[in-house]
Amino acid sequence: MIFVTVGSELPFDRLVRVVDQWAGENRRTDVFAQIAETSLKPSFIAYKQFLEPAEFSERLAAASVIVSHAGMGTILSALRSEKPILVMPRRATLREVRNEHQLATAERLAAMGRITVALDETELRATLDRIGELKPKEKISPYAGPELVAALRDFIAQR
Amino acid sequence: MPARRPKVVAISSAGGHWVQLMRLRPAFEDCDVTYVTVNPGYRRDVGDAKFRVIPDGNRWNKLALLRSMLGALWMLLQVRPDVVVTTGAAPGYFTVRLAKLLGARTVWVDSVANAETLSLSGQKAGSHVDLWLTQWPHLATEKGPLYRGNVL
Numbered sequence: 440m441i442f443v444t445v446g447s448e449l450p451f452d453r454l455v456r457v458v459d460q461w462a463g464e465n466r467r468t469d470v471f472a473q474i475a476e477t478s479l480k481p482s483f484i485a486y487k488q489f490l491e492p493a494e495f496s497e498r499l500a501a502a503s504v505i506v507s508h509a510g511m512g513t514i515l516s517a518l519r520s521e522k523p524i525l526v527m528p529r530r531a532t533l534r535e536v537r538n539e540h541q542l543a544t545a546e547r548l549a550a551m552g553r554i555t556v557a558l559d560e561t562e563l564r565a566t567l568d569r570i571g572e573l574k575p576k577e578k579i580s581p582y583a584g585p586e587l588v589a590a591l592r593d594f595i596a597q598r
Numbered sequence: 599m600p601a602r603r604p605k606v607v608a609i610s611s612a613g614g615h616w617v618q619l620m621r622l623r624p625a626f627e628d629c630d631v632t633y634v635t636v637n638p639g640y641r642r643d644v645g646d647a648k649f650r651v652i653p654d655g656n657r658w659n660k661l662a663l664l665r666s667m668l669g670a671l672w673m674l675l676q677v678r679p680d681v682v683v684t685t686g687a688a689p690g691y692f693t694v695r696l697a698k699l700l701g702a703r704t705v706w707v708d709s710v711a712n713a714e715t716l717s718l719s720g721q722k723a724g725s726h727v728d729l730w731l732t733q734w735p736h737l738a739t740e741k742g743p744l745y746r747g748n749v750l
Contacts, residue, residue, distance in 0.1 A: 446613055492639040511614030511711040515621070515749070543714035547734075553750075579750055583621040586747025587707075587731075591625035594705060594729050595604050595681050 441570065442502035443472035446510040447489055450477035451535060454527050457560050458506060459484050461567045471498060504573055506563075509541035514554060519581065523573035525566055527557045552576060607679040607697070609634040609670075611654060611687045614711055616640055618685040621749040622707070625683070632677050636666075636689060650677075655688045657718075667692045674700055684723075685709060691719040694727050705729040710748055712737075 443458050445451035455474050462470045463483035470484040473495070477488070490498065499505065499516055507513040509528040517524040526548075528541035542558075549556040553576050557563035566573075582588065606629040610619040616635055620643055633644045636654035652673055655666030670692040674682075682697040683705040684690030694704040708720040710733040716724070724730045724742055732738055733748035 448613070492637065493642065509711075511709060512617040513614075515614070515617045518750075538715070540712050540714060540717075544711050547713045581621070582624050583618075583749040584747040587733075587749065588622065588625045588747075590729075590731070590746035591622060591683060591705065591707075592628075594703070595606060595625065595629060595683075597703075598604075598680075 440498075440502045441467070441470045441504055441506060442498045443470065443474075443484070443486075443506045444490075444495070444498075444510075444513050445473060445475050445508050446513065447475060449529070449535070450475040450479065451508050451527075451529060452477055452479045453533070453535070453560060454506070454508065454563065455479060455481060455486075457563050458567065461564060471502075473498075504570055506567075506570075509545040509548075509556075511544070514548065515579070518553060518576060518579045521575045521578040523555065523575045525555045525557060525563070525570065525573060527559075527563050603628060603630045604681055605629070605677065605679045606631045607634055607674070607677055607682045607693065607702075608632070608684075609682065609690050609693050610685045611635065611689050612637045612640070615685045615687055615690070615709060616643075618707070618709060618749045619683075620644075622683065622685070629681075632679070634673055634689075634693070652689055655692075657688065663688065667696075671696050674702075681705070683707065686717055687719050691723050694723055698726055703728045706731065706743075707749075708732045708737075708743060710734070710750065716743065 459481040472486040505517045505524040509526045528545040529535035531539045545556045548554045557566050610616050632648040634650045641649050652669030653665040655663040685707045704727040706723045706727045730743040732743040735745045738745035
């Protein structure tokens with residue numbers, strides 16, 4: 440399954456439309472999308488506007504690949520479960536988000552080799568055509584890095 | 599008599615903020631920790647740990663913001679933490695501000711999603727918390743925030 444998710448805060452029709460059209464043209468019936476509150480009604484893919492945390496986890500576990508906005512919840516969850524993730528950042532220039540934090544974060548995480556990024560619809564479309572080739576990145580540990588954990592432990596221990 | 603375990607409130611809003619907070623759990627191993635968030639569905643993530651829900655708020659809806667702030671205040675008066683740790687956003691901001699007034703020590707861990715500039719709430723919270731952290735080394739400055747690793 441391909442699990443598409445745009446987070447619960449805002450719709451991201453620009454991403455969902457591309458995936459829907461691609462699924463239609465390629466007769467893909469193995470796509471499920473969480474699309475948030477929007478008037479868009481995808482024609483070719485299964486979808487829900489929102490998922491409870493339990494269903495989100497199940498969908499993620501059942502997926503072979505994730506396609507999403509550059510939300511850290513989804514990215515961290517995908518890395519944690521060793522799933523390849525294709526990310527298209529929301530853009531402030533298109534009023535999809537308040538500032539370009541998704542673009543900046545996606546580019547830095549891509550540079551670190553953690554995620555695959557499509558900057559626009561054309562790149563998204565092209566990457567979907569070779570989605571089966573995306574490989575999971577190195578699995579991350581279940582918890583934050585030791586440096587951050589130690590910094591917090593030390594702070595809590597001071598009285 | 600062993601010393602009393604420190605009481606910690608670990609709070610965040612939903613989505614990526616919560617996923618990041620959950621990745622900090624080993625830091626609270628020796629603490630009496632209460633996890634606080636805005637979605638009751640997250641209870642399953644914390645096992646047997648204490649768990650509370652307060653109303654969500656964002657800066658676009660003043661009434662929701664007020665409800666969230668009152669929820670944070672009520673939670674703090676009941677839990678009375680020694681330390682509050684948050685990964686944001688608005689509910690975490692209220693909680694560290696109020697907790698400070700109630701005498702707790704506070705930590706702001708800015709989201710790893712802010713790779714270019716700190717979050718708005720992170721910028722505002724910075725001068726009011728005892729430990730102000732960014733997860734990107736290039737955003738650390740002498741006046742804060744500090745960089746002490748990240749959730750990855």
